[in-house]
Amino acid sequence: MGMVGGGEGAFIGEVHRMASRIDGQIDLVCGAFSSDPERSINSGRSLYLDEKRCYSDFNQMLTAEAKLPSSERMDFVAIVTPNHLHFPVAKAALEAGFHVLSDKPATYSLEEALALEKVVKQTDQLFGLTHTYTGYPMVKQAQALVASGRLGKVVKIIAEYHQGWLAASEDASSKQASWRIDPNRAGVSCCMGDIGVHAANLVEFVTGLHITELCSDLASVVNGRQLDDDGTVLMRFDNGARGTLMSSQIAVGEENNLTLRVYGELASLSWQQQEPNSLWLKQNNAPSHLYRTGVGDMATTAQAATRTPAGHPEGYLEAFANIYQDFAKQILAYERGQEVANPVPGVTDAIRGMAFIENAVAASQSETKWHPFETTKTPLKS
Ligand SMILES: NC(=O)c1ccc[n+]([C@@H]2O[C@H](COP(=O)([O-])OP(=O)(O)OC[C@H]3O[C@@H](n4cnc5c(N)ncnc54)[C@H](O)[C@@H]3O)[C@@H](O)[C@H]2O)c1
Numbered sequence: 001m002g003m004v005g006g007g008e009g010a011f012i013g014e015v016h017r018m019a020s021r022i023d024g025q026i027d028l029v030c031g032a033f034s035s036d037p038e039r040s041i042n043s044g045r046s047l048y049l050d051e052k053r054c055y056s057d058f059n060q061m062l063t064a065e066a067k068l069p070s071s072e073r074m075d076f077v078a079i080v081t082p083n084h085l086h087f088p089v090a091k092a093a094l095e096a097g098f099h100v101l102s103d104k105p106a107t108y109s110l111e112e113a114l115a116l117e118k119v120v121k122q123t124d125q126l127f128g129l130t131h132t133y134t135g136y137p138m139v140k141q142a143q144a145l146v147a148s149g150r151l152g153k154v155v156k157i158i159a160e161y162h163q164g165w166l167a168a169s170e171d172a173s174s175k176q177a178s179w180r181i182d183p184n185r186a187g188v189s190c191c192m193g194d195i196g197v198h199a200a201n202l203v204e205f206v207t208g209l210h211i212t213e214l215c216s217d218l219a220s221v222v223n224g225r226q227l228d229d230d231g232t233v234l235m236r237f238d239n240g241a242r243g244t245l246m247s248s249q250i251a252v253g254e255e256n257n258l259t260l261r262v263y264g265e266l267a268s269l270s271w272q273q274q275e276p277n278s279l280w281l282k283q284n285n286a287p288s289h290l291y292r293t294g295v296g297d298m299a300t301t302a303q304a305a306t307r308t309p310a311g312h313p314e315g316y317l318e319a320f321a322n323i324y325q326d327f328a329k330q331i332l333a334y335e336r337g338q339e340v341a342n343p344v345p346g347v348t349d350a351i352r353g354m355a356f357i358e359n360a361v362a363a364s365q366s367e368t369k370w371h372p373f374e375t376t377k378t379p380l381k382s
Helices: 012-021 037-046 058-067 083-095 110-123 137-148 169-173 175-180 191-207 300-304 316-335 347-364
Strands: 002-005 030-032 076-080 099-102 127-129 154-162 211-219 230-237 242-248 257-264 268-272 278-283 286-292
Touching: 002 012, 002 058, 002 083, 012 076, 012 316, 030 037, 030 058, 058 083, 076 083, 083 099, 083 110, 099 316, 110 347, 127 316, 127 347, 137 191, 137 257, 137 268, 137 278, 137 300, 154 191, 154 230, 191 211, 191 230, 191 242, 191 257, 191 347, 211 347, 230 347
Parallel strands: 002 030, 002 076, 076 099, 099 127, 154 242
Antiparallel strands: 154 257, 211 230, 230 242, 257 268, 268 278, 278 286
16 A cells, blocks of 8 residues: 555554554555655655655655556555545546545545545546444444344434544644644534544444434634534434434543444444443343444454454454455455445545535524535535
8 A cells, every 4th residue: 555644743644554554464565645745755764665665745656656567556545634635636546546545534525525436436446435433343233233123213313423632722733633623624624524524424334324404503612713613413314313413622521432322113222432342232121232342143244343352452443454454355356356245435425424514514504404415516605
């Protein structure tokens, strides 16, 4: 793999590098790690990459890698830059004949996500999105339980993702905060674009339902912020279910408090990212059931995502590694002209994620209560 972004001092790039190595199927062979050419090359050197493959920018990397023999050149590009660069890098990489595994949110805008879908179709390359939480074994188990009918018809969904790290304005001095609160680099939303979109993806991934309408109240709690740092979204789904998605980056003391509760007519599920190896199934008038990673009969997808014996905690890095492992399988299958049963989130999720962000922002700016979930054009007023 090659990497764009993730240079010295960056956050998620190193997480991607660790996750990609866990199963021994992927080697980092090249990268353009920073917008600063010298920093980019130095970042590659500090990772002990071949000097010739420490590139000064991503266009140089794509041109040079495309000229290498197929046995040597990278197979795919991991994109770990701030949001505004996701689409230009993905487009250039796909058009140069490389698969792409991008971090979320997929693009800067819904319009770009729709353009991305066209590029993916035209180039016939693979596109994956690192919605990390879909990689947890207990999330896959939850998905399988809903699909099996164990919950009956899903009627109510509550998703929450709370953090506290942007609670004070001085936190904006950090590298990670500075671009997230800047509309030119983050997009139209901070909180919903950064973490609300993970929660929305998790809801649709686990339940298989689609948001059809929403009502939203977003806020910039810290004075002077141009983008939201907190918000609540009410949702209606295509089977008639209702739900709430609450997300915050100003909830003091919260770390990465992502939780999902799904209520069906027969049973309910609850899962917490900070205790990811436990999944509760509850019913009225019957004992609750605690699923634990690696214990007993599990869905095949959950089993395939489990590496260690029960009781040895698997966490964030392993969930991330599951996305890499699955994407590696997709690439191998692609080369054999096959498809895999459970691909990682892809371009459809990219569009739905960007639609979630823009619909939540547009609905929050409106006095109308319910808004259709628009996926084919931006709901934002120009
Ligand atoms: N999946 C997850 O759970 C998760 C978690 C955190 C961040 N993210 C996403 O990952 C992305 C990066 O977030 P971060 O917190 O690591 O940001 P960061 O600011 O720590 O890192 C961004 C990196 O991109 C580099 N960069 C900027 N412009 C570049 C260019 N033109 N060419 C090459 N590199 C360039 C920067 O130098 C930096 O090294 C964001 O889109 C964010 O939403 C996802």
